[in-house]
Amino acid sequence: MMERLRRWLPIFVIAPSIVASFVYVFVFAGWTFYISLSDSTLLPSYNFRGFDNYASLWANRRWGVAYTNLFYFSAFYVTCAMAFGLLLAVLIDQKIRGESFWRTIFLYPLAVSFIVTGTVWQWLYNPSSGIQFMVNSLGWTDFKFALTTDRNYAIWAIIITGIWNSAGFSMALFLAGLRSVDQDIIKAAQIDGASWFRTYRKVILPTITPIFLAVAVVLLQFAIKTFDLAVALTNSGPGISTTFPATYVYDFMFQRGEIGQGAAAAMMILAALAVVLIPYSLYLVWRRRREAGHG
Incomplete structure (x- = not known):
């Protein structure tokens, strides 16, 4: 009896979280998809409408701006956050003094x-109280740094802030990867006369290639779900210049009462996440099977 209880206890412990995750992910996603096919407005309706909401969504200029912003933001945010994070990790990996600090x-x-x-960066970008005001007060009256008030550059304010926020995250993962590299390989490269730069480029960095992929996938998830950063910095403005898919969903569902089209936009975000996560999951399965085969 005790042996059977011991065998089933782990299942009983994790079962509630598995059920909750299933309901939260699959049941709610299915319900959202059905709502996106209905004529729901202020309240959910179950009258089937087909893919009209999706057609209206892609015909909407604001949605086009939102998806364009997502591509721009994802490309620069992911690339630069990884680059700065890797640079910081390499520098800290040199066993510098005060590493913990x-x-x-x-x-x-x-x-x-x-x-x-x-919110903090919005103060810094504010021309009447931030960096521009401080520099102007020092005598450089021609200096301009008002990214959030210019529709052509406001997206860069979000990109810069996102990079600042996530570079440390990339650094932590890259540093863990660098510290996991076999020191014998590094010593062998140094004995062969490889320079510091060549050792990193030819030996160390190729060894931690899976870390690059993991960091890129996580940062892409952050980018696709960007909401609070855009709201706090620009509130999707000036105009609609910094609208993102997540802010579009919020606006249509909770501000305009267009639940059907908001649900269609939410499904597009889910599709974008699936494009990132499914190939990565398949890659992990393939890699584990290959390692087990070579085991």
């Missing part, structure tokens, strides 16, 4: 929520 400083933005980060 610098790690804490660079990881600090990760501990701050996007809404707080956006």
